[in-house]
Amino acid sequence: MKNSLCVHVKVPASTANLGPGFDTIGLAFDLYTSIEMSFAKTTQIQLESKELEELPHDKTNLLYRVAAHLFQKASLPIPELTIKVKSEIPLARGLGSSAAAIVGSLVAANQLAGEPFDREQIFSLASWWEGHPDNVGASLYGGIMVASMPQHPEAPIPALSLPAPDLHALVIIPNFQLPTTKARSVLPTEYIKSDVIFNIGRSSLLVAALAQGRYDLLKEAMQDCIHQPFRANLVPGLEEILLQASHYGALGAALSGAGPTILCFYQSKQQRIQLSQFIGKVMSQHQISYQQMDLSPDSSGVQIDILDTIS
Numbered sequence: 526m527k528n529s530l531c532v533h534v535k536v537p538a539s540t541a542n543l544g545p546g547f548d549t550i551g552l553a554f555d556l557y558t559s560i561e562m563s564f565a566k567t568t569q570i571q572l573e574s575k576e577l578e579e580l581p582h583d584k585t586n587l588l589y590r591v592a593a594h595l596f597q598k599a600s601l602p603i604p605e606l607t608i609k610v611k612s613e614i615p616l617a618r619g620l621g622s623s624a625a626a627i628v629g630s631l632v633a634a635n636q637l638a639g640e641p642f643d644r645e646q647i648f649s650l651a652s653w654w655e656g657h658p659d660n661v662g663a664s665l666y667g668g669i670m671v672a673s674m675p676q677h678p679e680a681p682i683p684a685l686s687l688p689a690p691d692l693h694a695l696v697i698i699p700n701f702q703l704p705t706t707k708a709r710s711v712l713p714t715e716y717i718k719s720d721v722i723f724n725i726g727r728s729s730l731l732v733a734a735l736a737q738g739r740y741d742l743l744k745e746a747m748q749d750c751i752h753q754p755f756r757a758n759l760v761p762g763l764e765e766i767l768l769q770a771s772h773y774g775a776l777g778a779a780l781s782g783a784g785p786t787i788l789c790f791y792q793s794k795q796q797r798i799q800l801s802q803f804i805g806k807v808m809s810q811h812q813i814s815y816q817q818m819d820l821s822p823d824s825s826g827v828q829i830d831i832l833d834t835i836s
């Protein structure tokens with residue numbers, strides 16, 4: 526461990542599920558959380574974006590807790606840290622802010638600790654902490670991540686990355702938070718066989734379509750019946766957008782992660798204009814204020830920059 530190191534990491538946001546791939550398919554987006562971490566005499570957490578104002582400034586902050594976990598797992602003393610964080614990822618909107626924070630903190634702490642863990646072990650630590658390997662895998666590796674939790678904590682995460690697709694996403698971010706825990710609490714504990722078969726079929730088709738660039742299949746491949754219908758009551762406008770977006774230029778549409786963000790894939794400027802007008806109408810019917818963003822896939826995953834403040 527070298528006390529003079531300052532590690533800077535930049536981590537992409539992620540969208541999970543892409544419709545049917547519940548807890549198993551993720552995609553990284555070009556919207557970032559940046560974390561700077563160094564050893565200190567007394568811990569300080571500096572939250573440098575407005576988005577993060579509501580979060581704790583002390584050791585209860587997720588970033589510190591995750592970093593402490595890494596030192597503990599490496600059997601090293603838990604250090605005092607200075608952590609500076611900026612984020613473009615809106616909190617609790619279904620764009621993987623927690624996954625990006627967890628990945629960023631683990632990667633930065635791992636560098637400070639002298640790299641006791643390799644990338645695959647970081648992936649495993651992040652997945653067990655966050656619970657969603659598709660989100661954390663997309664943030665860590667970039668592109669598309671197909672992943673699920675292993676049956677045993679010691680086993681590697683069964684996962685495979687695919688290159689980022691040549692698609693853009695129009696992302697509709699309602700101006701309210703929906704914590705993932707709340708959006709999961711409305712889901713059934715059991716499903717009927719035909720619904721399970723439906724989702725296995727669509728998510729398999731989705732992976733194949735993304736791998737082969739068959740974006741004409743996305744509309745069908747992004748259909749879901751195991752989480753979106755149950756979450757629709759929490760997300761005004763979701764039902765109409767999922768049903769009709771393809772008539773207004775969307776190649777496919779889904780709730781992003783646990784919501785409330787909704788994403789529509791498109792390729793041309795014309796499709797984007799049509800979609801934006803349609804979404805504007807739906808959201809105003811529901812009197813929901815929202816922010817709209819054009820996001821593209823990130824193919825790099827986490828980026829690391831290390832500065833030695835002595836040399």
Ligand SMILES: Nc1ncnc2c1ncn2[C@@H]1O[C@H](COP(=O)(O)OP(=O)(O)O)[C@@H](O)[C@H]1O
Pocket residue numbers: 558577580586587588610612615616617618619620621622623624626703704705706782783
């Ligand atoms: N940069 C960050 N620093 C500290 N905590 C964060 C950061 N980003 C997210 N979090 C934590 O994660 C929570 C949001 O997680 P979650 O409800 O899973 O939504 P999502 O991951 O979709 O944004 C925030 O309320 C906050 O507690």
Ligand SMILES: N[C@@H](CCOP(=O)(O)O)C(=O)O
Pocket residue numbers: 539541542547548549618619620621622623657660705708709752781782783784
């Ligand atoms: N698969 C999870 C995804 C949670 O992602 P988040 O970005 O909303 O935290 C789910 O759908 O619950």
